[in-house]
Amino acid sequence: MGAVAGLKRRGQVWGVLGFAVLARCAAGEAQDMAGPGGAQERDGQSDVATEDRVLQESDIFKREGDLLYVLNRFRGLYVADLTQRDAPRLLGRVKIPAQPREMWVRNQHAYVITSQQQPYGWGWWWNQTSGDVETWARYAGSALAVADVSDPEHPVLAAMVPLDGDCHDGRLRGNVLYLACSADFSSTGVAGPHGRVYSFDLSTPATPAPIADVVLPGEGEAQHVHVTDDYMFVADQVQGSTRVSLVDIRGAGGTLEKRGAFSVPAWIPDRFAMDAWQGSFRVATGPQFGNGDVYLTTFDMADPDNPVQQGQVIMHVDEELKSARFDGARGYVVTFKRVDPLFIFDLSDPTAPRRMGELQMSGWLDFMVPMGDRLVAMGHEQIEEEQRIGWFGWRAIRRTLAVSLIDVAGDPSLLSRVVLDGNWGTIPAERDDYNKLFRVFAPEGLVVFPYRTFNDWGSAGDAGMLLIDLQNDTLTQRADLRGLGLVERGILWDPQTLVTLSVQCLQVLDITDRSAPAQLARLDLAGRVSQFVKVADDVVVEMAGDLSGGQARLTAWRVGQIADGLELGSVRMEAPSGVVAANGALVFFASVHKPQPYYWGYGSEAQAPPAINTKLTVVDFADPGHPVIRGEVTLDDEVIYDGEYWGWYGADRSEPMVQAQPGVLALHRPTQWKPSGGCMGYRSEPARIYLVDARNPDAPVAGGRWQAGDNAYMTGLYGAPGRVFTSGSGFSVISTEDPGNPHEVANVGGTVLAVSPSDGRVLTLEYRCDQESRWGGCTNGRNQLVLRQANGDNINELARVDNADWGYTAEFVDDRVVVSTGGTLQVRDATAGGGLAQLASVPFASDYYSVQFTGGGNGHFFLANGSLVELWSVGDNGVPLMRSTFSLAGHGGTGAVVGGHAVVAGGFHGLVATPVTQQ
Numbered sequence: 001m002g003a004v005a006g007l008k009r010r011g012q013v014w015g016v017l018g019f020a021v022l023a024r025c026a027a028g029e030a031q032d033m034a035g036p037g038g039a040q041e042r043d044g045q046s047d048v049a050t051e052d053r054v055l056q057e058s059d060i061f062k063r064e065g066d067l068l069y070v071l072n073r074f075r076g077l078y079v080a081d082l083t084q085r086d087a088p089r090l091l092g093r094v095k096i097p098a099q100p101r102e103m104w105v106r107n108q109h110a111y112v113i114t115s116q117q118q119p120y121g122w123g124w125w126w127n128q129t130s131g132d133v134e135t136w137a138r139y140a141g142s143a144l145a146v147a148d149v150s151d152p153e154h155p156v157l158a159a160m161v162p163l164d165g166d167c168h169d170g171r172l173r174g175n176v177l178y179l180a181c182s183a184d185f186s187s188t189g190v191a192g193p194h195g196r197v198y199s200f201d202l203s204t205p206a207t208p209a210p211i212a213d214v215v216l217p218g219e220g221e222a223q224h225v226h227v228t229d230d231y232m233f234v235a236d237q238v239q240g241s242t243r244v245s246l247v248d249i250r251g252a253g254g255t256l257e258k259r260g261a262f263s264v265p266a267w268i269p270d271r272f273a274m275d276a277w278q279g280s281f282r283v284a285t286g287p288q289f290g291n292g293d294v295y296l297t298t299f300d301m302a303d304p305d306n307p308v309q310q311g312q313v314i315m316h317v318d319e320e321l322k323s324a325r326f327d328g329a330r331g332y333v334v335t336f337k338r339v340d341p342l343f344i345f346d347l348s349d350p351t352a353p354r355r356m357g358e359l360q361m362s363g364w365l366d367f368m369v370p371m372g373d374r375l376v377a378m379g380h381e382q383i384e385e386e387q388r389i390g391w392f393g394w395r396a397i398r399r400t401l402a403v404s405l406i407d408v409a410g411d412p413s414l415l416s417r418v419v420l421d422g423n424w425g426t427i428p429a430e431r432d433d434y435n436k437l438f439r440v441f442a443p444e445g446l447v448v449f450p451y452r453t454f455n456d457w458g459s460a461g462d463a464g465m466l467l468i469d470l471q472n473d474t475l476t477q478r479a480d481l482r483g484l485g486l487v488e489r490g491i492l493w494d495p496q497t498l499v500t501l502s503v504q505c506l507q508v509l510d511i512t513d514r515s516a517p518a519q520l521a522r523l524d525l526a527g528r529v530s531q532f533v534k535v536a537d538d539v540v541v542e543m544a545g546d547l548s549g550g551q552a553r554l555t556a557w558r559v560g561q562i563a564d565g566l567e568l569g570s571v572r573m574e575a576p577s578g579v580v581a582a583n584g585a586l587v588f589f590a591s592v593h594k595p596q597p598y599y600w601g602y603g604s605e606a607q608a609p610p611a612i613n614t615k616l617t618v619v620d621f622a623d624p625g626h627p628v629i630r631g632e633v634t635l636d637d638e639v640i641y642d643g644e645y646w647g648w649y650g651a652d653r654s655e656p657m658v659q660a661q662p663g664v665l666a667l668h669r670p671t672q673w674k675p676s677g678g679c680m681g682y683r684s685e686p687a688r689i690y691l692v693d694a695r696n697p698d699a700p701v702a703g704g705r706w707q708a709g710d711n712a713y714m715t716g717l718y719g720a721p722g723r724v725f726t727s728g729s730g731f732s733v734i735s736t737e738d739p740g741n742p743h744e745v746a747n748v749g750g751t752v753l754a755v756s757p758s759d760g761r762v763l764t765l766e767y768r769c770d771q772e773s774r775w776g777g778c779t780n781g782r783n784q785l786v787l788r789q790a791n792g793d794n795i796n797e798l799a800r801v802d803n804a805d806w807g808y809t810a811e812f813v814d815d816r817v818v819v820s821t822g823g824t825l826q827v828r829d830a831t832a833g834g835g836l837a838q839l840a841s842v843p844f845a846s847d848y849y850s851v852q853f854t855g856g857g858n859g860h861f862f863l864a865n866g867s868l869v870e871l872w873s874v875g876d877n878g879v880p881l882m883r884s885t886f887s888l889a890g891h892g893g894t895g896a897v898v899g900g901h902a903v904v905a906g907g908f909h910g911l912v913a914t915p916v917t918q919q
Contacts, residue, residue: 043492054173055173056171056173059436061103066082070525075565085521093565101142101168104177110149111145111202144163146205163181164181167198169271177199180197180234182196194217195234196213216236227249233274241265264283265285281307283298285297285321291319294319297312319335320336321335327370344357344408365378365404366378370408371442379404400420402417402419428486446492447475448467450464465484465490466481469514481509487501496511529907530894532903533581535584535587539556540898552591554573554587554619570627580657583663585621586630589616592613616667633692634702659719664703667691670714706744715727715728720755722737732744733745746790761789763786765786784802784803799834801835803819816828817830826838859874862894871897884917886912
């Protein structure tokens, strides 16, 4: 609604801008909801009468009065009340299966498109048989989810309508919803890749009724859609060219009709490179990869069944097409190789497109907003700078994000440019959604622009949002907002209030002073949950991190209420992430907060970053609804590495912090590389284990530390009463009986597979060589599983067995130990006199190197394999039985059986809890 309303001010002069913004919405002029201009008013309330006449784009938010509907890709649909800007409330939430992508809200119902879902892990498709194609197609397809939001405090999922393929775009007009989809496989009898356009009747809001659908042949790739009041133009890449098919949407009651099609050379980068205007269709195309010719082609649409090419300009630029946009009789095309040419075309005579001007500038433009005789554009600036490693230096190119203001009244000229102070930059959206992120609020003279940055090595750098003042000839950066999470939208609630939406949170900002916005409120949505701990029989505390620069959050849940989203209480921690352990109701949170940007590795001591400390905080959850911080202590070293990189699946049982005995914590700092002088410019510091004595929760104190040898390789920690265990250069046992004096009591061969935290039994994997070759190698050796018991300062061997399989991971389950090998799950007797006898072995269809044990309890254990987490139990006869599975759209985390529920840490999806059925 904001976009359409903004374009209605035809020919009006806005004083804050100082120039006329020309409208292009003349009567009878068909155009997409994106609008050629794209300038917007602030996000106002819905106008149902207007909505019945126009085509509405989807988005991840919708405002109705003081209610804001927010679609979160991980947690589903939230309803927030912003009546009080400084005290907004989350009224209700409804979980949406799969990953929600886009949303419309009408008649007290939200209509959500879920995206195509593909499983993570190994061998997801090529291990399937031909008979599984239909099942796979149904699994991979999208769906239309309907949520009844008539009671904002108790929204419910009313319906799920399966759709063929991946539905990526759509429009809503009145009670008719149009959807465009593409598919590689079909569950509805259509052979081969294809496109499909659906229409649904929403007259009965809770039960969408199919009206019609048309199938479009194609490769099923890179589809872009331009929509007018009359047609959907669906573009599909086909072997080096692009086919554009017309679907007539003028039919009464939402009926569809497939009309003609035409082809253009090369590739359409996004939907903004297409446009229909006064009976002519214009499209810009270029090479998909690398450099080549760029084309601007026009078609006569008088006969929609047989579109006829009118004119074409071929630009032999040997460059890449970066973006294109159309504005009435004008067309704008941007190409790039070393510099950024902006070409302006006069399209008033579509049979003879004419180049009007050209502007050479550094960098390139990714998305343009035409505003009469000005262009406001989002893109990249190209900056050359010197890089050095030790004695070596070179000239490097840094391509950072930038916003440009360009005069296109006559000869084009770059008036002003704001460059983001970051490294490699990107826009957190697909190209077809750029208009939803890069927002130009013309009456207020404001540009809002969310971004991501990356360092030269490809690692995530930062995320934030720029506020930029827009005047006639200048752009002025006013604020660079950080700590918003992975921000995706900026909503201008009123001239002084900006609402930001990110994956993690909703924030309300007072932007009266745009140079120093003030946070009015924050509502948490979806932190990354990789770990949780039990604090009562039916209560757990999750650790939700925010690596984009925000705060971590410890939240208490009653396990039976997790699915309802009813948290008990929470406390914020001044760090982006961390790790947790618990002793009864006391939760220990250890974290670091690195400065941004954080440089590591090479350089001199003078270039080294400031020292980074580790903080351990004790939080009391005796009253889960009102957690209290008891005490904290700081270690003068960087022990915890952001807390989210340990174990690729967030599931490795070797943790960076363990509880050696009640209230005594052991923290592991691996070998570190520190900057130094010299040719290579770095040095190593040995691995260490630090102890913290938190038995007095109000005054925890730093204990002693144990350091490995200079060349020792130490990985992870396992805890047991009075002991910690670590692998690397042998298997070391460290006594923690005296927290001020940790010391090694034993070092034997082998690698730790599992430790029983209750009594210190240890299962290790060793390789025994029976015959050495004359050159010192082994010509006859075998793998052995070894069971040991830690008693005081002694390590006693209980059993040793040969086992020829590879790829071991293991977990103790009471008196048994479960071992995952290359293709089986083995259950072995782990008692002192059991001799590791094999009790059972079952086939396990998984690659051994992708499986991790992730906890359990009460005779159960969890296995994580990519996005699939499975709950198993061990029966009296020792046979392992799979009880249930958890499919996560991402890598799973730790799991435990608590209060009769299987609880799994699901990353941004939060905690997932399912009642455990009785054996």
